[in-house]
Amino acid sequence: MSDTIPVKAVYAHLDSMLAGLDRLKKAGISGWSTTAPLPRHEIEEAVYEGRPSPVRWWTLVGAITGICTGLLLESLSMSDWPMINPGGKPVVALPPFAIVMFEPTVLGGAMFTLIGMFVHAGLPSFFLDKAIADPRFTDDKFGIVFPRAPVSDKDKIIEILKGSGAIEVTSGADTHYEVPNA
Amino acid sequence: MSATNDTAVPGLNGEPNRPSLYGAANRDIIRVLFKPSALWFFAWALAIATMSWGGYCWYYQITWGLGVAGITNPTFWGVYIVNFVFWVGIGHAGTLISAILYLVRSRWRTGVYRASEAMTVFAVMTAGIFPMLHLGRVWQVYWFFPYPNQRQLWMNFKSPLMWDVFAISTYFTVSAVFFYIGLIPDMAIVRDHSTGLLKKIYGVACLGWRGTNRQWRHFMAAYGFFAAFAAPLVLSVHSVVSWDFAMANTAGWHSTIFPPYFVAGAIYSGCGMVMTLLIPMSYLFKWGDYVNNWHYNNLAKMCLLTSGILTYAYGMEYFIAWYSQNPYEQAIFWWRMTGDYAWAFWLMVFCNCVAPLPMYWSKVRHNPAALFVISIFINIGMWMERFNIVVSSTAHSFDPATWANYWPTWTEFGVTVGAFGWFSFWFLLFSKTLPGVAITEIKEMIAPPVKGGGAH
Structure with missing residues (x-):
C-alpha cells in the first residue's frame, strides 16, 4: 500500500x-x-x-532571436554576392530590411511563447x-x-x-x- | 438541452441578456456539432462541387500552361492577384477582432471572434493558393522561399514580393496558432461532453487540458502575448501587400496612401465577410443568446468607419492626381473612371461608398437581413476594388503602344469560383466540428456562481 x-x-x-x-x-x-x-x-x-508567469521571458528571447535571424538572413545573403552593386545603393540597407526583421520577430516571439506555455503549463x-x-x-x-x-x-x-x-x-x-x- | 431565456440575466452596459449558467453555454454551443442537417450537406456538396471545378481548371492550366489564362502583355497581374489580395484582405477581420479587440477589452468580440478567426485561417489558406496558380509551373513553388543564395539566386530583400512571402507566411502561422490556442479549453469541453472515439480525438486535440491553476496561469499569459504580437501583424500584412503595388513606379499604384488605404479596405471586407457568415450561422444554429444584434451593430459600425476611410482614400487619390500635375497619374485615374473598366470602378464606388450608408440608421444596424444584403455588396465592392487597381494600371501603362485590355478566361473564372468553394468547404467543416463561439470566454462574461456574494 x-x-x-x-x-x-x-x-x-x-x-x-x-x-x-x-x-x-x-x-x-x-x-x-x-x-x-x-x-x-x-x-x-x-x-x-x-x-x-515566466512565459514572458520566452516571449522576449523568441522576439530577440527572431529579429537577429531576420537581420542575419538578409545581410549575409545580400553580402554573399558582393560584385552586384545596385546602382550605388548600399547592399545592406536597414530601412527596407526592417520589414523582414519585423516578421521573424513576431514569428519568433509567438512560437517561443507557445513553447514556453507548453513547458510551464505541462502540456500536452x-x-x-x-x-x-x-x-x-x-x-x-x-x-x-x-x-x-x-x-x-x-x-x-x-x-x-x-x-x-x-x-x-x-x-x-x-x-x-x-x-x-x- | 439548451439555455432558455427564463434563465437569462440582463447584460451590463447595454449588452444583451445572456445565459446565467456556465453549463448552459457549454450545451448551447456544443449541441450543433456532429449533427449535420440536410441543408448543411447540400451546402457542403455545393462547396465540394465548385472546389472540384476550380481544381479541374487548375489542372487544365498545369497541363496546357499559363497561356490558357487571360494574363498576357501588358497585364501580367490578372484575377489571380486580384483574388490573392481579396482573400488576404478577408483574413484581416479575424485577427483584428481576436487580437486588437482583445487588447482593448472590447466585450462584443467574445461572441464573434472564434468564427472570425476560423474565417481568417481559411481565407489565408485560400489566398496562399493564388501565387502558386499565378506561378504557372507550380512544381517550382519552393522558389518562393529564400534559401540563401542556393541555386545561384541572389535573394533581393529590398523587393516587396520577398517581404510579402515573409508577411503572409508569418501571418498564417501566427493566426493558425492563435486560433488553436484559443480552441484548447473549448476542445476539452467537447471531450467532456462526448464518449468513445470522439472523446479520444478531442482529448488528444486539447492536449489533455484540465483547467488547473497552473494551466490557466500560463495560458492566459501566453494568450495576452499572442494578442500583442498578432495586433501589429494585422496592420503590417496588408501594408506589405499594398507595397507590392506602391513600390512599383506604375501610375495609379505609386502612392504613399496605399498602406492605410489597404488596411482599411481589408478590415472593411473582413467585417463584411464576418457578417455574411455569422448572420446565417447564428440564425440556423439558434445562437441568439450569443451572437445577436449587439454584435451585428458593432460590426456594422466597423464597416461604416472603414468605408469612410476608403471613400476618403478614393477621393484623395483623385485629388493628388490633379494636384501633382503628373500627366500619367491624371490619365490613369481619368481612364479608370471613364474608360473600358469604368463599370468596375463605379460598381466599386457604389458598393464601398454608397451601399454601407444606410447603416448610419440604427434600425438598419439592428436588422440582420438588411445587414446581410449590405455585407454581400461589401464583398463584391472589395473584389472590384482590387480588380480596378490591379488591372487598370497595367492595361494602360506609360506607353500607349503597349495598351491592351485584359479579360479573364474561363479558367480564371473557374478558379475564382473554386476558391469560394474551397473556403466554404473548410468553414462548413469547422461549423460542425469545433465550437463556433468561444465557450470559455462566454463563461467569463457570466457572473460566477457564489454562495455568499463578494466575487464578481
Whole structure:
C-alpha cells in the first residue's frame, strides 16, 4: 500500500472553493491543484499572489532571436554576392530590411511563447491522475484536487474541504469520475 | 438541452441578456456539432462541387500552361492577384477582432471572434493558393522561399514580393496558432461532453487540458502575448501587400496612401465577410443568446468607419492626381473612371461608398437581413476594388503602344469560383466540428456562481 492517496473536492461555488484554498494555505498543507472551467483572477491571485508567469521571458528571447535571424538572413545573403552593386545603393540597407526583421520577430516571439506555455503549463499531458480527470470541471464546477496527498494528512484535508462547502469530497478510488456531461 | 431565456440575466452596459449558467453555454454551443442537417450537406456538396471545378481548371492550366489564362502583355497581374489580395484582405477581420479587440477589452468580440478567426485561417489558406496558380509551373513553388543564395539566386530583400512571402507566411502561422490556442479549453469541453472515439480525438486535440491553476496561469499569459504580437501583424500584412503595388513606379499604384488605404479596405471586407457568415450561422444554429444584434451593430459600425476611410482614400487619390500635375497619374485615374473598366470602378464606388450608408440608421444596424444584403455588396465592392487597381494600371501603362485590355478566361473564372468553394468547404467543416463561439470566454462574461456574494 502506498503512503499517498488522491483526494478530490468538487465545489459549486467559486467563493467556497477560495475559502477552502485559504484554509488549506493557513493549515500549511501543500500538494493541491485547483481546477476551474474558466480563468478567474481570484484563483490566480490566491494561488500565485501576483507573481507573473515566466512565459514572458520566452516571449522576449523568441522576439530577440527572431529579429537577429531576420537581420542575419538578409545581410549575409545580400553580402554573399558582393560584385552586384545596385546602382550605388548600399547592399545592406536597414530601412527596407526592417520589414523582414519585423516578421521573424513576431514569428519568433509567438512560437517561443507557445513553447514556453507548453513547458510551464505541462502540456500536452495525456497521462493524468484520474482524480483530476473529472468532466464536471470543464462544465460548471470548481475543484481542489490532491493527486497524491499523504495518507497521514487525509482526514485533516477532508475536514477542511468539507468544512469550506464542497458539494462532494472523495478519496482513493472514489475520486475517479468519468460520466460525460449531458 | 439548451439555455432558455427564463434563465437569462440582463447584460451590463447595454449588452444583451445572456445565459446565467456556465453549463448552459457549454450545451448551447456544443449541441450543433456532429449533427449535420440536410441543408448543411447540400451546402457542403455545393462547396465540394465548385472546389472540384476550380481544381479541374487548375489542372487544365498545369497541363496546357499559363497561356490558357487571360494574363498576357501588358497585364501580367490578372484575377489571380486580384483574388490573392481579396482573400488576404478577408483574413484581416479575424485577427483584428481576436487580437486588437482583445487588447482593448472590447466585450462584443467574445461572441464573434472564434468564427472570425476560423474565417481568417481559411481565407489565408485560400489566398496562399493564388501565387502558386499565378506561378504557372507550380512544381517550382519552393522558389518562393529564400534559401540563401542556393541555386545561384541572389535573394533581393529590398523587393516587396520577398517581404510579402515573409508577411503572409508569418501571418498564417501566427493566426493558425492563435486560433488553436484559443480552441484548447473549448476542445476539452467537447471531450467532456462526448464518449468513445470522439472523446479520444478531442482529448488528444486539447492536449489533455484540465483547467488547473497552473494551466490557466500560463495560458492566459501566453494568450495576452499572442494578442500583442498578432495586433501589429494585422496592420503590417496588408501594408506589405499594398507595397507590392506602391513600390512599383506604375501610375495609379505609386502612392504613399496605399498602406492605410489597404488596411482599411481589408478590415472593411473582413467585417463584411464576418457578417455574411455569422448572420446565417447564428440564425440556423439558434445562437441568439450569443451572437445577436449587439454584435451585428458593432460590426456594422466597423464597416461604416472603414468605408469612410476608403471613400476618403478614393477621393484623395483623385485629388493628388490633379494636384501633382503628373500627366500619367491624371490619365490613369481619368481612364479608370471613364474608360473600358469604368463599370468596375463605379460598381466599386457604389458598393464601398454608397451601399454601407444606410447603416448610419440604427434600425438598419439592428436588422440582420438588411445587414446581410449590405455585407454581400461589401464583398463584391472589395473584389472590384482590387480588380480596378490591379488591372487598370497595367492595361494602360506609360506607353500607349503597349495598351491592351485584359479579360479573364474561363479558367480564371473557374478558379475564382473554386476558391469560394474551397473556403466554404473548410468553414462548413469547422461549423460542425469545433465550437463556433468561444465557450470559455462566454463563461467569463457570466457572473460566477457564489454562495455568499463578494466575487464578481
